[in-house]
Amino acid sequence: MPITLDQLKPGNSAAVTRLTATGTNRRRLMDLGILPGTRLTAELRSPLGDPTAYRVRETLIALRRVQARQIEIDSIEAVTP
Numbered sequence: 001m002p003i004t005l006d007q008l009k010p011g012n013s014a015a016v017t018r019l020t021a022t023g024t025n026r027r028r029l030m031d032l033g034i035l036p037g038t039r040l041t042a043e044l045r046s047p048l049g050d051p052t053a054y055r056v057r058e059t060l061i062a063l064r065r066v067q068a069r070q071i072e073i074d075s076i077e078a079v080t081p
Contacts (some may be wrong), residue, residue, distance in 0.1 A: 003076065005040065005054070006068035013041040014073035021070035032061055034071060 008014055016038045018059070019026055033056045043060060044053040051062040 002072040003074070004069045005063070005071040005073055006052075007066045008042040008052075008054075008068075008069075008073065008076055010042045010052075011076055013045060013077045014076050015039050016071055017074050018072040020060050020072065025067070025070065029067070029071065033057055033059070033069070034061075040071075040073070061074060 002018075003014070005014075016034060016036050018026075018036060019029055019034070021029055032057075038056060039054040042052055043055050046052070050065045052065070052068065053060050053062045055061075
């Protein structure tokens with residue numbers, strides 16, 4: 001089973017391997033810079049756990065859990081300060 005972005009805990013990083021979103025949802029993610037090979041870092045999670053803020057390149061983007069499930073990632077790595 002592939003690992004999806006919603007499984008990334010704050011402080012961890014991973015690279016995008018595939019987008020499973022379709023149509024306008026896929027286009028929106030791509031417009032935000034979420035493409036295969038892009039490294040994402042989970043930065044902040046809201047108190048209720050949804051949404052989560054991810055660092056994409058030099059930008060902080062909030063995605064809901066349902067959106068993050070449409071982004072497959074490689075193995076999760078801890079970010080070192």
